[in-house]
Amino acid sequence: MAHVWLIGMMGSGKSTVGRLVAEHLDRPFYDTDVAVESAAGMTIMEIFERFGEDGFRERERTAVAQIADETPGVVATGGGAILDPVSVETMGAAGTVVLLAVDPDVLIARVAEDGDRPLLLDGIERAIRSIDRARSDRYRTSADVVVDASRPIETVAEEVEAICNAL
Ligand code: S3P
DSSP states (O other), X not given: OOEEEEEOSTTSSHHHHHHHHHHHHTOOEEEHXXXXXXXXXXXXXXXXXXXXXXXXXXXHHHHHHHHHTSSSOEEEOOTTGGGSXXXXXXXXXXXXXXXXXXXXXXXXXXXXXXXXXXXXXXXXXXXXXXXXXXXXXXXXXXXXXXXXXXXXXXXXXXXXXXHHHHO
């Protein structure tokens, strides 16, 4: 048994799906954002403000490496974890990487209410479209499996669970 790493854009449902799947399969659930925040004793917003995106990615890389050594489970990663080649390599070496792929229009509707994502402060719609364009290749090449996550969260969780069971 190895980890199942969920990657994908902000709002793609990684944490919700990951938690559901881990619960159903009675496996541990990990969240790299939570790990980074608790290690730093700061919110992600504060880390970006004080150390910039590079400082955040460094901490995220450490969190990915630490989780890779834990008991295998389901891991929700931060949306930009795939930007760091070391994190991508660590994930690939420690399990299966599953992309939750969501249509940008669906994402925009989902994250419209959130105010806690530093990369979206400049205007949600424009930010999501440009982040999606900039990252879509990286998401696809980092993933072992792609799941259509524009569908209801329970359907997505069932498919991820089936993937875990088939591994
Ligand atoms: C980020 C996504 C966030 C968080 C940080 C940066 C990104 O995680 O790691 O705000 O670069 O896409 P979620 O995908 O869980 O929102």
